[in-house]
Amino acid sequence: MQKQKSKRNIFGGHRMLLAGILCLFGFCLLAQKPVQSRVKKTSEDTTKVRKREATPQKQPAKSKVYLIHSDLLRKDSRNPDAQVVVGNVVFRHDSVYMYCDSAYYYDKISSFEAFSNVKMNQGDTLFLYGDRLYYDGNTQIAEVRMNVRMENRNTTLLTDSLNYDRVYNLGYFFDGGTLMDEQNVLTSEWGEYNPGTKQSVFNYNVKLVNPQFTLTSDTLEYNTASKVANIVGPSDILSDNNHIYSERGTYNTMTGKAYLLDRSVLTNEGKQLTGDSLFYDRNEGLGEAFRNMVLTDTINKNMMTGEYGFYNEKRGYAFATDKAVAIDYSQGDSLFLHGDTLLMETFHLDTDSMFREMRAFHKVRFYRTDVQGVADSLVFSSKDSCLTMYRDPILWNESQQLVGEKICIYMNDSTIDWAHIINQALSVEQLDTMKYNQVTGKEMKAYFRDRQMYKTEVIGSVRVVYYPMDSDSTLIGMNVSETSKLDIYLENQKLEKMVMSPKSNGTLYPITQIPSGTDKLQNFVWFNYIRPLNKEDIFNWRSKKVEDQLKKNVRGPVELPNQHLFETKKE
Numbered sequence: 001m002q003k004q005k006s007k008r009n010i011f012g013g014h015r016m017l018l019a020g021i022l023c024l025f026g027f028c029l030l031a032q033k034p035v036q037s038r039v040k041k042t043s044e045d046t047t048k049v050r051k052r053e054a055t056p057q058k059q060p061a062k063s064k065v066y067l068i069h070s071d072l073l074r075k076d077s078r079n080p081d082a083q084v085v086v087g088n089v090v091f092r093h094d095s096v097y098m099y100c101d102s103a104y105y106y107d108k109i110s111s112f113e114a115f116s117n118v119k120m121n122q123g124d125t126l127f128l129y130g131d132r133l134y135y136d137g138n139t140q141i142a143e144v145r146m147n148v149r150m151e152n153r154n155t156t157l158l159t160d161s162l163n164y165d166r167v168y169n170l171g172y173f174f175d176g177g178t179l180m181d182e183q184n185v186l187t188s189e190w191g192e193y194n195p196g197t198k199q200s201v202f203n204y205n206v207k208l209v210n211p212q213f214t215l216t217s218d219t220l221e222y223n224t225a226s227k228v229a230n231i232v233g234p235s236d237i238l239s240d241n242n243h244i245y246s247e248r249g250t251y252n253t254m255t256g257k258a259y260l261l262d263r264s265v266l267t268n269e270g271k272q273l274t275g276d277s278l279f280y281d282r283n284e285g286l287g288e289a290f291r292n293m294v295l296t297d298t299i300n301k302n303m304m305t306g307e308y309g310f311y312n313e314k315r316g317y318a319f320a321t322d323k324a325v326a327i328d329y330s331q332g333d334s335l336f337l338h339g340d341t342l343l344m345e346t347f348h349l350d351t352d353s354m355f356r357e358m359r360a361f362h363k364v365r366f367y368r369t370d371v372q373g374v375a376d377s378l379v380f381s382s383k384d385s386c387l388t389m390y391r392d393p394i395l396w397n398e399s400q401q402l403v404g405e406k407i408c409i410y411m412n413d414s415t416i417d418w419a420h421i422i423n424q425a426l427s428v429e430q431l432d433t434m435k436y437n438q439v440t441g442k443e444m445k446a447y448f449r450d451r452q453m454y455k456t457e458v459i460g461s462v463r464v465v466y467y468p469m470d471s472d473s474t475l476i477g478m479n480v481s482e483t484s485k486l487d488i489y490l491e492n493q494k495l496e497k498m499v500m501s502p503k504s505n506g507t508l509y510p511i512t513q514i515p516s517g518t519d520k521l522q523n524f525v526w527f528n529y530i531r532p533l534n535k536e537d538i539f540n541w542r543s544k545k546v547e548d549q550l551k552k553n554v555r556g557p558v559e560l561p562n563q564h565l566f567e568t569k570k571e
Helices: 002-054
Strands: 066-069 072-075 083-093 096-106 111-122 126-136 141-152 155-165 170-173 177-180 185-188 190-193 199-210 213-223 228-231 235-238 242-246 248-252 257-268 271-281 286-297 302-312 317-321 325-328 335-338 341-347 355-368 371-381 386-390 394-397 400-403 406-412 415-430 436-449 452-466 477-491 494-501 507-510
Touching: 083 111, 096 126, 111 141, 126 155, 177 190, 185 190, 185 213, 242 248, 257 286, 271 302, 286 317, 302 341, 371 406, 394 415, 400 436, 415 452, 436 477, 452 494
Parallel strands: none
Antiparallel strands: 066 083, 072 083, 083 096, 096 111, 111 126, 126 141, 141 155, 155 170, 155 177, 170 190, 177 185, 185 199, 190 199, 199 213, 213 228, 213 235, 228 248, 235 242, 242 257, 248 257, 257 271, 271 286, 286 302, 302 317, 302 325, 317 341, 325 335, 335 355, 341 355, 355 371, 371 386, 371 394, 386 406, 394 400, 400 415, 406 415, 415 436, 436 452, 452 477, 477 494, 477 507
């Protein structure tokens, strides 16, 4: 018996040991299986995350829509999937609360239809109101209809049909709507608004109304925080004094500053400023144009072009440089004037004594079919219709050349009335390549009719070299004379008669017996190599030859304009 008991104890101990080993082995197996499962799950999750990162997708709701309160809840036999809730109804989805007077609640699909006094509250910044609402808790899209109002801080959106996507935080209307903030009111047929970014997009018959202007467009982007409108389609901005047309750019409706591209146009009281790009400050009345600038005055029929232009509409001040050209087209035959810099300024603006000055400097050249000229600088004033050429000016009319230290040209309806050549005045008419009619004196006055010189007055130390002709235009000889005053009369650009005071007989040389050196006055010079040939040639500056420079005036320097006339204004 004792042996058997001892044997049972031995076998019993072995069984317990075996059971312990089996339990330990089973625990290891059980412990190993969850580890493998977690590794596999982690790998799958990582793959899913990478997939989501590669292709961003809209995420479904993480919670269902709950009915928080209603005064009455019942079933409707006509709609067995819905619970009818009536009176002080409150729904909650995540942190969003929705209110209404009555609703159909679809608990199984986490959705509801709400009626009357609908209100949706998202945090303390977004409120949505309407007469009807269908909310899908799975897609998180709220469809609000009739008398819809979305409020986001200082921004209000009004429409009759609005869909609000909570995932993308985006509300959009498609049957006409109005967006209002403290600065502007915008209307369009279709639009969307993001309460998070404050960015909105409008399409079809867009209209932005501001107390100072109105913007109309077919497509417009607008930010209610920055008050900046992004112009992305043909748009017009109209105010009392100006009009902007642009197809691409930005317009800050609060500061009035615009950055416009694609050949935008700024129009102000008959003046148009165009450029590849424009900057405009509405409050200061300043406009700048960059590349291919054109400033047109449609009232006075003139324009300025260049690679850069500046315009101050409050002062009537304009500035152009870099291939700058002023063009006057009031007479049909346009005059083209080029200088390194062109300025236009208005004085006594909006008064009876208002006048304008046009200034050009340096290396000035101008061309019109009937008149051409060069000078270092010039000023044209509408006060006396006088164009004054400074520093080595030269003026051509047909075969006539006028030279002096200063030339004043008086205009009548944009055509030359008369010209005053001051100091070292010289008039030269070319007959052929060897013969020239020449007149010189201290000063000279040339009078024009129908764009042709018909009379010239020469005053002081007059000297003359001219070739009289008989009736068939045959040269008779060469006359050399001196006097104190000379009046020359021309007919069709040909000499008709000369009147000298006091009378001078002069000397007439037969055409074959002209003494050498007597056929040219001492200060004779022919500047045909400088003369502008056409409107493109005004850009080609050609300096005088050293031997053709005017001699120093021993009588004293000619009067020059005030230096400020040729200084760029500091804005």
